[in-house]
Amino acid sequence: KQEVTQIPAALSVPEGENLVLNCSFTDSAIYNLQWFRQDPGKGLTSLLLIQSSQREQTSGRLNASLDKSSGRSTLYIAASQPGDSATYLCAVTSRSGGAQKLVFGQGTRLTINP
Amino acid sequence: AAGVIQSPRHLIKEKRETATLKCYPIPRHDTVYWYQQGPGQDPQFLISFYEKMQSDKGSIPDRFSAQQFSDYHSELNMSSLELGDSALYFCASSYRPIASPLHFGNGTRLTVT
Numbered sequence: 001k002q003e004v005t006q007i008p009a010a011l012s013v014p015e016g017e018n019l020v021l022n023c024s025f026t027d028s029a030i031y032n033l034q035w036f037r038q039d040p041g042k043g044l045t046s047l048l049l050i051q052s053s054q055r056e057q058t059s060g061r062l063n064a065s066l067d068k069s070s071g072r073s074t075l076y077i078a079a080s081q082p083g084d085s086a087t088y089l090c091a092v093t094s095r096s097g098g099a100q101k102l103v104f105g106q107g108t109r110l111t112i113n114p
Numbered sequence: 115a116a117g118v119i120q121s122p123r124h125l126i127k128e129k130r131e132t133a134t135l136k137c138y139p140i141p142r143h144d145t146v147y148w149y150q151q152g153p154g155q156d157p158q159f160l161i162s163f164y165e166k167m168q169s170d171k172g173s174i175p176d177r178f179s180a181q182q183f184s185d186y187h188s189e190l191n192m193s194s195l196e197l198g199d200s201a202l203y204f205c206a207s208s209y210r211p212i213a214s215p216l217h218f219g220n221g222t223r224l225t226v227t
Contacts, residue, residue: 034215043220044157044204089156093216101170102147102206102216104156 002027002094006105014113015082021075021108023090028068035064035075036089038107044089048075080112116140118219120205126225127195135190135222139207145169146188147216148180149204157204163188164210195226 003026013019023033032051036044048057048064050073056065063076077084087107094101119138127133139146145164149157150173159172163182174180177195182188192199202223206216 032215036218041202041223044218046215046217049215101159101162101172102149102157103159106156 002030002092002103004090004092004103004105006088006090006108008108009106010109010111012111012113013080015080017080018076018078019080019110021077021088021090021110023073023075023105025071025073025092025103027094028071029094030068031093033064033066033073033090033092034102035062035073036091038087038089040087047088077110082112082114085110085112118205118207118217120203120219120222122222123220124223124225126227128227129195129197131195131226133192133195133224135192135203135205135224137188137190137205137207137219139186139188139205140217143207143209143217144186145208145210146182146186147206147208148174148188148190149206149218151202151204151221153201160190192224197226200224200226 005024007022034049035047038044050057050066061078066073087109089107091102091104121136147162148160151157160174161180162170166182178192180190202221204221206218208214208216
């Protein structure tokens with residue numbers, strides 16, 4: 001059974017700092033890994049998608065890496081801003097019963113202090 | 115670009131009532147997924163459909179049922195509602211059920227009183 005763990009559960013840093021969020025998964029037989037952002041009570045916004053054959057993806061100040069063999073991914077946020085404050089969720093897709101199923105981590109609640 | 119549309123955005127029901135949540139996937143997406151997110155919890159997979167057939171089933175209570183229609187929209191029907199059913203319900207869609215990114219709607223917040 002796939003399990004996804006995110007560390008830390010919460011993180012508070014001053015504005016402008018670079019930071020790293022960690023995600024680990026137990027079953028390396030994944031199709032892809034997605035990082036999402038969720039604001040309180042809101043929907044899930046997809047930030048980056050890394051296919052299992054890829055090692056990293058970049059979008060603006062965000063960079064996500066994937067090491068499938070070790071079951072790890074990191075989300076790097078450069079020059080953090082107060083608007084980056086949100087919960088960041090990592091999720092992996094594994095095949096189950098003929099269709100992919102997203103398994104989420106518990107998320108990292110990020111607070112960027114002005 | 116068109117996104118996944120969910121309705122209603124908010125729904126308040128009493129215990130033992132029924133509720134129907136609707137999901138309209140991104141055009142040309144043929145796969146729909148339903149997730150439930152309780153307060154402070156990560157989203158949990160409920161059920162998925164591919165080409166109008168159920169493709170996978172997760173932790174969905176027997177009181178819940180869902181289907182995907184010929185126009186690919188999906189409905190989640192919830193009966194005999196319990197207080198514990200209060201949650202944010204997300205629908206996601208993708209093109210083909212394997213290895214393509216999931217796009218999520220903004221969710222329906224269900225409150226059972």
